[in-house]
Amino acid sequence: MKKFLKRLAIILVIFIVVLVGAVAVIASLFEDKVGQQITRELNKQLKSELVIQDFGLTVIRSFPNVAANLKGVVLKDTRGGALLEAQELSFRFGLMSLFSSKIKVRSVVISDGALNIEVDRQGNPNYNIFKESEEAPEEGGSSTAVALELARLRNIELIYADQSTRQEMAALVNDATFSGEFSAEKFSLKSEADITSRFADLDGIRYLPGKKISYDASILVNLEEGSYDIEEAVLNVEDNAFKVDGTIESWESGTYFDLFASGDDGNLEGVLALLPEQYAKSLQDFSSSGKFVFNALVKGQYNERQNPELRVEFGLQDGRLSSPRLDNPLKDVSFNAVFTNGKFRDNSSSVFTLESFKGYFNRELVEMRLEVANFDEPVIDFSLDGVAPLESVYGLLGNPKITGGSGEVEIKQLHLKGAYKDMIDPGRISRVEASGALEFDDAALSIKDEEILFDRGELRLEGNRMAVEGLRIEGAGSDISFMGSAYNILPVFFADSLNSQDVELLFDASLVAKSLDIDRLMKFSTLTEEEEQAPEEVKDSLKVAVVQKRQTVTSFLKGSFNADVEAFNYNLIEGNNFKGKLEFDNNIMGIRGEVTAFNGQLLLDGKTYFQDEPHLEAKLTCKAIDVTEFFRQSENFGQDVLQSQNLKGKLDALIAIYAYWDEEGNFDMDKLRVLAGVAIKNGELRDFGMLESFSSFVKIKDLExxxxxxxxxxxxxxxxxxxxxxxxxxxxxxxxxxxxxxxxxxxxxxxxxxxxxxxxxxRFKRYDPSLxxxxxxxxxxxxxxxxxxxxxxxxxxxxxxxxxxxxxxxxxxxxxxxxxxxxxxxxxxxxxxxxxxxxxxxxxxxxxxxxxxxxxxxxx
Incomplete structure (x- = not known):
């Protein structure tokens, strides 16, 4: 029995090999004939040009069917451009069709190409390439019959642009199949697809950037009535599944939608993936767990004059919100959100509402409400109340140099209400309701190995005025207190990067410091250790970004600080009792004041210009400066010939300094210019080695x-x-x-x-010890x-x-x-x-x- 089975297996293998080989030989014999028939038949149906570089028949990959493979296919559109480009367009038909007078095509596979669909401003598409029915040849005279039951797309770039509706989309169709009796007036269409969305721009708003999308759908198609009844469909967006059902009907006046989508096992990521990019960007790394519910309704006619009703509801109960920017998740979260396009079914009547939002950070309650109405000219109503532990939320500040936090910031009844256009315009900001406060309670941030403690203080919002009361900041060798007021906080907060509204943050404040360690504070603006390890070109771009950010910040500032600094240091330089004023006027910072330093007095009057290439203009008046200390604290100005121990005396000087930096923040030594008038009283030069060369004609003791x-x-x-x-x-x-x-x-x-x-x-006199x-x-x-x-x-x-x-x-x-x-x-x-x-x-x-x-x- 074993010997029989073995021989039978050998016979079957030989039979299959011979059969496949025979079919391959037959296919090669019919290759030219089939290629000519398919090409001829396609051109009969088309008004545009079809270009084919090569043609081949195969049965090995498609057995028991035969595949007619058109290579290097370019199908022109009605405007002479490329409608379809594909490395391969494959028609599949039965093997016995080779022996028939008519080839019956059952399926088509398009691989490795691009499909470009365009509609101009008048609504004319570029895909109207097929001849009208009276132009097409009758079926009896055709040598090829198309009765498609399966169409498949593999690795196809899909590009769609409709100028008449301001819609543009791009996607990569990784794999998509469409099956059904396409030649019938009524049939059941089954389709599956795996798609990577590039983007979808609707009325200038971008959706679905880089999102993974897939679906599995069963649809009843009635071509005669122009209706599509979705029997069952599951749409997946970024691994979130939405069930979709309803109908789509083609009317003479437009397209009618009656669709409903729901999701019971979704999460916040799925909803964020559907939002416009500009809104979702700041929240795209948030995820949720818990009972998440999603429902959406689209109902009504769509045409040039009207939109269907759109209503989206989603909510979370007993959930958590997590993000890489949160060290601890927000727990016990619940909220309900509703979007509707309103009475007029357009942006002007659209409303988004986030109701009853609450959650807990380390058992501290946070509550929030948000309503945005009229998406053409948004009106915002926002409330926030609760406690934010910096240990959990420091990452939301968006600064990679901040690596930790502790303590709490209490948000007291923060409320904003008004039109967005009023919030960004200093001339209209008085129309906005704004109130609330931020109170600091031993709140600390870890910044580049330093801890900055907001020991106490309050920021209080009163309309367009923000009052700063008793704000004390300690850390990095500094102890600073602020008091004062500022105006236009909201216009500055909402301003764009170009400050197109020419917003100015007007302020008048006082700064009192017991100590100020300038070089430790300046390290906050330098690159992090990881950034320093980056390639030079990356480091250069990061340095440019630092300079540009500083320029952007200072462009908003207009006001002054009255400064009183008890003690400060910069490297070895130490000063006391600085009293003066810091003035900001857009990108210019001026400083005027008097300070005790180098055992003398300094008067400072200077301006720093924060531009693409910053520069400094300063006037320094020195009175009775100790030369020894001047050289020592200035680290001998970087040279080792004439040092602090070689000098003694009192220095008076007038110094004008003109210093420059490049766009990366590097000091430009070539452009540095200093003018000085100096006077030294009761001077003494000790043990200066260069003078030993004069010992041959001056007493050596005199030179010491x-x-x-x-x-x-x-x-x-x-x-x-x-x-x-x-x-x-x-x-x-x-x-x-x-x-x-x-x-x-x-x-x-x-x-x-x-x-x-x-x-x-x-030379002939005695040494004079009186000098x-x-x-x-x-x-x-x-x-x-x-x-x-x-x-x-x-x-x-x-x-x-x-x-x-x-x-x-x-x-x-x-x-x-x-x-x-x-x-x-x-x-x-x-x-x-x-x-x-x-x-x-x-x-x-x-x-x-x-x-x-x-x-x-x-x-x-």
């Missing part, structure tokens, strides 16, 4: 501590260079005039004039000229009278330019001239170089 009398000069920083015009220095070691340039790369070019006669005379400065006398003296060239670490000292005197002359021009710039900023600026006793001896021959007989070599 150099006391000099009052010195005043102008300075300029431009294009990463410090320019020092010629100035006279009178000290205990020697008297000299010096000028020069010092680049930010520590390249130097200093020019020095020395009183040689006085130096020679002092009294030398008198500025010329009697019996002559002057020598030296240039120090190179870098801080490798320089040379050369004798060059012409070079030095030329630089002194040029520096006088620069000095006058700096003086004019300072006078424009500060008014009159007084100079200290070189003493008359220190002028060049007119008897000296200027054309001859003069040298001291000492070996002068550079350091390093």
């Amino acid at each position: 501590r150099i006391n000099f009398v009052d010195v005043q000069n102008y300075l300029e920083i431009r294009k990463q260079r410090l320019y020092l015009p010629a100035m006279f220095i009178r000290s205990n070691a020697l008297n000299l005039t010096v000028s020069g340039e010092h680049t930010f790369g520590n390249e130097i070019e200093y020019n020095i004039k020395v009183n040689a006669g006085q130096v020679l005379a002092e 009294k400065p030398k008198p500025a006398k010329r009697s019996g003296t002559f002057n020598l000229y030296y240039a120090i060239l190179g870098t801080i670490d490798d320089y040379n000292i050369v004798s060059s009278k012409r070079r030095v005197k030329s630089d002194f002359e040029q520096s006088e021009i620069r000095k006058r330019e700096i003086q004019r710039g300072l006078e424009q900023a500060f008014g009159a600026v007084q100079l200290l001239d070189e003493p008359e006793e220190w002028k060049d001896n007119s008897e000296y021959n200027p054309g001859q170089e003069e040298y001291l007989d000492f070996d002068m070599e550079g350091g390093g």
Whole structure:
């Protein structure tokens, strides 16, 4: 028996192989004939052009049927464009049709292509490509009969645009089947589809972006009456199932709908997926659990003049609302929501109502109500009351730098009522009813490893005014209190990114700080650690976004803070008792005030312009600043040659600063310009290594501590260079005039004039421990000229009278330019001239170089 079965199996396999092979051979023999018949028959039915690149018959994939495969198909529309493009259009028919005089097509499969349907403004479609019935050939004369029972679409891009109704849709039909006796006047249509929606734009509003849609439907079709009776249908949107039943009828005056949809096992995601993108975007990551009910009704005629009645109801009972932005879900949630297009069945009479919303955050009740009427010109009625624990809701603030929260914010009877157009217009905001308050109770946010505590305080909304009372913020080394009032909160809140309404947040407030750690607070605006690890191009775009966001925020601000800061620090810089005012005028922030710093007083008057490429203009007046502290707290200005321990004295200065940043927020050193008039009183230079080169003609002890009398000069920083015009220095070691340039790369070019006669005379005197400065006398003296060239670490000292005197002359021009710039900023600026006793001896021959007989070599 086993041997018999084995032989039978072998015989059957051989038979099937021979049969399939024979059929394949037969198909190849009939290939040209069938291809010509199908192509000829299709062209008889069409008014437009059909282009086919290739044709083939196969039975292997479609056995026991034969597949006639048209390759590279392009079907033109009525306008000469492509109505259908497909890599393959396959007709299926019975194997015995090959031996018949008439091929009977039973099914068609369209694969890997696009279907483009267009309707112009006059309502003319591009798919009217079939000949009228009197034009079409009679069935008896045709060699191909089409009696479709199955149509299938695979991987087809569907594009639909109707200019007459302002509707546009795009979707990818992954797989769709349609089965029925399509040649009959009445038949039952069964259809299944798996679709990925690209978008659906209706009257300029976008729906279903990137949504997964599928359905399984059974429909009674009556082509004679133009009716479609949905016997049973299940529509799935983002894994939410809706049962649909009802009828659709085609009338002469339009299309009549009588449809009902329901869902008993759905959730919030399904409803959000059906909402317009602009409304659903902020809630798209929310999900629900619990008893969710959905019902929808569409009833009435649709044509150019009217819409059907539309009513949607959904609600949740004993549920939860969750989101990745909520650390804890909102529990015991219940609400009812209703949308209706109202009496006139259009946007003007449409109303959405969210009633009886309540839920619990950590056993704290939250209640809400919302009504939006007239979708053409929305009127909003919104109420919110409850407690929001920051531990749960900090993610809703939408800032990735905020990583945690604690404490509570109590929302007290917040209520808004009015037209949306009034809420966004400062000139109409008085028509809006607004009230309520936010009260902080040890509410804290974790921001970039810092905890910011809103210790106490209240924000109270009174119409268009928001009062800030007793708001105290602690954290990041700071303790700040705010009081004041602001206007136009709602117009600013609802303003678009371009601020097209030119809204201004008007405010008048006071800021009192016991401490202010500026550099720790500034870190809040820098990139996060994860963002810093991103590729450079991504980091650059993030930096640009930070600058643009700062620009957007400051564009709304118009008002002032009276500031009183007890103590502040920025890096090593420390200040006390700042009293002044911060003023905002759109994208400009001005600051004026006085502060104790560097053991002296500073007067500050500056403006920062928050634009695409921000810049700063500031005036700084320094009074009796301790030079040692100035250098120490300024970290020696980034150089290690002249440091805080080398200097002593009191500094008075007038400084004008012009600083620039690029669009990514990077400081632009090339554009930095600083003008300064400085004066140092009772100055002392200690252990300055560069002066050791002068030890051959100045006592080494004199060089260890150099006391000099009052010195005043102008300075300029431009294009990463410090320019020092010629100035006279009178000290205990020697008297000299010096000028020069010092680049930010520590390249130097200093020019020095020395009183040689006085130096020679002092060589024979004893060391003077009193460190009294030398008198500025010329009697019996002559002057020598030296240039120090190179870098801080490798320089040379050369004798060059012409070079030095030329630089002194040029520096006088620069000095006058700096003086004019300072006078424009500060008014009159007084100079200290070189003493008359220190002028060049007119008897000296200027054309001859003069040298001291000492070996002068550079350091390093």
